[in-house]
Amino acid sequence: GSGSGGGEVRLGIGGQPLLVFMPTTLADRLGYYREEGLNVRLEDLGSGAKALQALQGGSVDVVSGYYDHTIQMQAKNRPTTAFVGMLRYPSFVFAVSPKASKPINSFADLKGAKVGVTSPGSSTDFFLKNMLVRHGLAATDAAPQAIGGDASAVAAMENGQVDAAVMLDPAYSTLVKRIGGQNVKVLSDTRTLDGVQRDLGVTSYPASALYSGSSWLTDNPETARKLARAIKRALDFIHSHSGAEVAAKMPPEYSAGDAAIYAQAIEAAKSAFSPDGRISPEGAEAVYGVLRQFTPEIANAKIDVSKTFTNDYVPAN
Amino acid sequence: MAEITLDGISISYPATNGGEPYTAIRDVRMNVPAGRFVSVVGPTGCGKSTLLNAVAGLIEPSTGQVLIDGQPLRGRNARAGYLFQQDGLLPWKTVLDNVALGLQLRGVPTEERHERARDWIKRVGLTGFERSYPHQLSGGMRRRTSVAQTWIVDPDILLMDEPFGALDVQTRQIMENELLQLWTGSGKTVLFVTHDLDEAIALSDEVVVLAAGPGSHPVGRYEVTLDRPRDLLNIRTQPAFTEIYASIWADLRSEVMTSYERANPQAHLDD
């Protein structure tokens, strides 16, 4: 790794333009890191898995990624701990392609269907399996199809190359904009409390978070605290401003594709962002439950969920 | 059957290393009636190969033009067969396939072209090497393969650039005999480049002497009036032969000296 001297924090993001990681970038744009006395360098790693690998390899200090990975790392004996949550609902949208090869009106119809996920083994993949099982199918009843998270996903859905897909924003909003909301059937929308309660049976399901190696945390408690505070402030900003106002603070490139959609997607995602940056133990258990169900390695390992996250660094308010 | 006319052709090569372009031959006028056997001699580097390339249509003259039966030549001369000074055998074809190539290109069926190729291979004394590749042959064997390759297609015009230089005297005589047999009564027009004045006189109707370069051109044309058919073995002792030899020799010698002195101003020549 390079350049960790001089108080610099290298923060790897699992896909910077993804809305789920927005607070990480927003805090930087709003100058919150600087105000906390941190010199944060954001590195876009493209995917959560890559970001985690960068952390393990020592090229970044902290990752803005999905909470699930901390559980997977514990199974691999590489203790990592999430110390501030950004997203309390997973924000997956399970949408049906307008050109699906057969009518799909419920999860039961997915048997034998091709379902798009961002990549095999990702959180979207686990979400798919979870949904199948919760609705009485086997995890293998639908064929997962990797379609990525950006334009490829939109193309695959539009052209019916997959029958349905687990999508994230802004891809989902883009799809809706392009083919019209009435043409997109949604089987599950976990961007809202309703959806999360209905489809996951919990009130919170930690998704994106900042995490780092447990030893880094113990060695750099102050830095972690400052990071958590900056993220908390970004979350506050999100909840106290309109989607358009938030969009205006993000890098202008992000609105370049279609400013309206971007603002709208932020608006729609607002309720999913955590109000306080805390990770709920109940949600964490739910995540573990899903992983355990579909990953033999985790099922076989002794996992102490309480070690995978901490709310100690989040400002009390 | 094909008359060659060189209508004041000049050929210059661009100078790559800076400097002037090099004019190899300048304003060459020459007429070779159909069916005539003409030898071209001249000091090395004077432009003999250049001249043959022009007649073959491989180099377009900078000025002037080549006429075949009065028609200006455009592109490759389809009526000519050309035995290059350098080795032109295809390394990936056996002797048999190399010799048969011209027939293959004309669509002659395999059986027939192999038979005819075998016959030619025999005539140039390479029987037993049909399945060898060129890199497995000696220099003289490659040369004879080229000879067979050129002759087999039976062209109206034969261009030959030092065809027999790499052969021992005996083999050379055999090949010369074959050439005369092929040519006699065939009406072929032959342009034959050689450094062996004996050979030039023994075979030709006419010997053309080119001047030393740059800007070479014919400086002498000698009719060879010896009777045909000629007995190649003994022709060199005929008085008519020695006479014509002496006069060409004098010409050629002075051209070579010019050429050499041009390139070597202070040299002392020991003869």
Next chain:
Amino acid sequence: MAEITLDGISISYPATNGGEPYTAIRDVRMNVPAGRFVSVVGPTGCGKSTLLNAVAGLIEPSTGQVLIDGQPLRGRNARAGYLFQQDGLLPWKTVLDNVALGLQLRGVPTEERHERARDWIKRVGLTGFERSYPHQLSGGMRRRTSVAQTWIVDPDILLMDEPFGALDVQTRQIMENELLQLWTGSGKTVLFVTHDLDEAIALSDEVVVLAAGPGSHPVGRYEVTLDRPRDLLNIRTQPAFTEIYASIWADLRSEVMTSYERANPQAHLDD
């Protein structure tokens, strides 16, 4: 200064197209004392180049060995200069740089090697073409460049494979003179392959006649007792010359006939 001994060497080439390996020369025993000028003649394809390659250390004999001053030769013969039958000029070097190459490889400083190369270029009559690349030269000019390239490094042993075949008679004589000048009193051992028996006799101390292949070997060795220094221009008319010529000729002729008939069983030879 260097004696060459061929101690019963045989060389066979693998047959790529199935069939038997081809034994080019078999059990050749020969001794060339230091300082001697030996010419090798023989029908085309008999194995002359193969023999020179063996002495140069480029081909290892299948059996037997080559001795230089009594020492078995391993790898390249560092004391020999070799003028190949094929063109070995480096296309990316000018005439000057090609000629100077041997000196450059020996670390001679630029100034000096260019001066010496220019001198040699003058001696082979190529002044004015120093900056030309090989592809810009005629066949004979390339050959002379090769000659200069080989001679400039002043090797103890000179191997030359038809060095002057592509030159006109005059230029050839000039080059022959240069060669004799270079050799006389230098103690160099020379192996000289040629198809021109005149040339072989005029230059050499000894002429070796190789048999027709396959399995070629020396069938005759002729001491040439003509006085030195020789007058190349008039030597051919001396009685001693014609006498030795006639006896070699008879030998050579029968070898060529054998060779030709082997490859061409039913041919009618017109002589």
Next chain:
Amino acid sequence: MSAPTRKRTSTTKRQITVRAAQVAVGVVVLAGWELGAASGVLDPFFFSRPTAIAGQIVTWLTEGDIFRHLWITLEEAMLALLIGAAAGLGVGFLLARAPLLAEILDPYIKMLNALPRVVLAPIFLLWFGLGIWSKVAFGFTLVFFIVFFNTYSGIREVNRVLVDNARMLGAKEGQLLRHVFLPSALSWIFSSLHVSVGFAIVGAVVGEYLGSSEGIGFLISQAEGVFDTTAVFAGMVVLSAVVLLIDVGVHRVERYLLRWRA
């Protein structure tokens, strides 16, 4: 002027030496790797370890599911290799023989060659769907340029005398191609094919990596998603083995076509 027979007898001996040395190299690398992993010099999180990888491969082979994935990837790679090489050859020959056209298109070809194919993934998906053809297209864009540039150069390098000689013997353009240009450029073409075999596989895998539901690339990406480095490496080992197989094929064809060589 090539090697005489003497070396012939030692051919098999040489082959044994080569094989032995190859095995030795392999063993040393694997042993070093295993030791490195055991001693902690190599982090197993990133490198796994040879024994584990071998175990994974054995599991795959016994389960048999791997063959379906392998077959898909192979199919994609072979198609990319065949189509890419054919197109590279065709265009290479065309442009080598039409210098004006070549000069005109030159900057465009170079620009296309510099496009990062990964970025074009959405367009490939759009045009070719999620099936094998988008992966074939990926591999094609790699193979094509490699073969094209070499064919183009190879044909322009052909000895002028051979061309002139064949033309004087009556060869038309098509015949020149067959009898002179193609055989003469063969070593160029095969050099590019050896590189291309690898790139065709890479293209297929990367294509699968970006969007698919089967194939070795999919397996690898799945394993990466759950940080199963062992399976990632196992996938790559399987691919490597396959590449060697394909290359043996290419090599056979090469040796046959270049049998006239010394």
Next chain:
Amino acid sequence: MSAPTRKRTSTTKRQITVRAAQVAVGVVVLAGWELGAASGVLDPFFFSRPTAIAGQIVTWLTEGDIFRHLWITLEEAMLALLIGAAAGLGVGFLLARAPLLAEILDPYIKMLNALPRVVLAPIFLLWFGLGIWSKVAFGFTLVFFIVFFNTYSGIREVNRVLVDNARMLGAKEGQLLRHVFLPSALSWIFSSLHVSVGFAIVGAVVGEYLGSSEGIGFLISQAEGVFDTTAVFAGMVVLSAVVLLIDVGVHRVERYLLRWRA
């Protein structure tokens, strides 16, 4: 026996023709694209449109921020090209001159060439960090193999007579390299360099795409993430322009080194 002077006078005329035709090709493609986008045949969501792309580039240029990104990418590509080509040349020469070693290593080299580099990204990050060197390593793995295979073949194709002649004139192995092998293999090497220029850029961009905070690849990946196809294409156009510039450099060097050609 090459072309005589006659053609010389028409050189500039020919150049004008070429330039005109190039512009024509460009205009036709762009106009077709623009029309296609306007008429809906090409979906601007996936293809953007030339005018928009041009606009984006102008914005970038006026803002000036692009130069920093461009410089980073260029630096990575150039380093990959230089180091990869040097290594490819070195190893190519070594193995061409040590056939036994070449035979032993042959399968390993082919296996390495078939490894999907994208999959190795984590290891590259581990070894080289997130700075430019991981991108250089990416480009290196592409350039190296392309140059290696061609150098290797090129050196083995050298005319035996030239080698023997140089050896008889006293050339040692190193001198053979300098005076015979290298010049003789130059056209092979340059053929591979022309391909490599593109691949070096591709390597740099893909490297940035997989993890970075600057460079054109970063810009493109950000744009893709927010569906800004215009910026994606603008990034690629900028890259293409740069490739042409580098290639002009390579071409100059080539023309100089091969000035002895007909």
